[in-house]
Amino acid sequence: MLTEFARSVVVGGSGAVGGMFTGLLRAAGSDTLVVDVAPPSEQPGECLRADVTAPGPELAAALAEADLVLLAVHEAVAIRAVGPVTRLMRPDALLADTLSVRTGMAAELAARAPGVEHVGLNPMFAPAAGMTGRPVAAVVTRDGPGVAALLRLVEHGGGRPVRFTAAEHDRTTAATQALTHAVILAFGLALSRLDVDVRTLVATAPPTHRVLLALLARVLGGRPEVYGEIQSANPGAAPARAALADSLAGLSALTGGDPAGMDGVFARLRELLGPELAAQQERCRELFRTIHRTDEEGETDR
Template sequence: MFLQLLRATADDLCAVDTAAPRTGAAGGTSTTWLAADVTALDPGGEAARRIAVADLVLLAVPEPVALEAAEPLTALMRPGAVLVDTLSVKSRLIAELASCAGGIEQVSINPMFAPSLGIAGRTVAAVVLREGPGAIAFLDLIEQWGGQLLQLGPDEHDRITAVTQALTHAAVLGFGFALCEAPFDIGQLTAAAPPPHTVLLSLLARMVGGAPEVYWDIQSANPHATQARDDLAKALRQLADLVADGHERHLASAFNRMRDFLGPELAHYQTRCERAFAAIQDPTTRCDAPARNDS
């Protein structure tokens, strides 16, 4: 996604991957593809040379690779260059970068959407670690591309994504775990499904059609994700206890509490849900495209 976006402004683009090299061109700017391992770069190799002169190095890899790559990359980068990572969790990488060579600017971003959806109108969380003109210019580019920039502190980022991502994904995956134990097949469930069930099936299908390592990083690397899952398990036990007590008024009280939490956004989300139900239940819009990875 970022190669596509940067083609409009960059003079020279180079992509480094363990895959075989390939060359492509779009938007008037060629992209050079190099086969190399960013965790074990050859100091005399072409990838290392490119990194040493780059204005921007964008690290878009799973967390274990990023943690290994942090030291060799920052040792190669020139003073004033910008290192950007796209990890869903910030705490471990930030700790690793703290011990790396200084002199470079650092921005840690988290696009809160699948790359296939496009950046326009979507939130990009950003944690500025070492500010400078290059880091500011990159954040300006995000806004020029139509991204909705949300600047957060490192711990603030991980705490809020523990709720918006780890908790949300855990709820959908837990639903999927339970479905696998149900004595019905997907055809039976699809035929009987009311709109909320259809929406959850759709969320589950999108997630399991994506890359497991993305969801693993969100659940395993975020230091606050364990608490989010514990809170979800506790909430399910509360619901079970509430029903076991046999008093409907307790559920009504819980509804009031949740309505109070949603506050002025209640009507907004009710309308969005109605529109989602209308779209997902429309029999004329059956989509057969493959699911894409989403965060």
């Protein structure tokens, strides 16, 4: 595939997410410059050492020539970079970023660069898992041919762009990321307070518990600052955690009363899942079969 981006600059391209997009661009034929404040020692000649919030002459020249500038950096850096980067970019060039929170960047662009074509891309998966068949949240701040070209490139790489507004994105990811991670980490913290041996848990756990242990282990294989940024930067994260705490308190209150009170909980949650209920139950059965490495359906009540 030949790309419309003859020259690209990927700031933070030596990181996991930036590296994924760098590979995608280079595979499509784009002459892609990787920029980082601290290039990995194994890539000393493949990366320009520079601060995107205060571009020096070499980076300024690269930004002025680029068809695409992609910011794969932390939110604070990306927002500080908007002003200096967009002043150097060509008027017809595309600005993109990979932030996991959208509303802050949308406000900065509206204030400092309202005329710049821009799309935010948030891969909803770990880059090591690969892009094929996986969703990439796309928030278009200002549409144009560059946005369309980059989304086609994502599709060519196997990704599934899913469009959101900035507010929709942050509201959705507060549930899919912030709440989910909070549930998993809170589960781990609760286990740490129960004086149980993890080897005994693994040896005796029903499938649901084994799935939660596996999810906890997966999260712990990631970078704490990434999970911390999702919890602190997303404006919907605190309400999501509050909803989780309130729900746990309500569930605790039920256990001291009539067990029939759980009927109402199940009815409410079945209504929530609606037409997805049967499909998700089948997905869980498939997951349990994978865990047990058997064709049996496994346990259904625990």
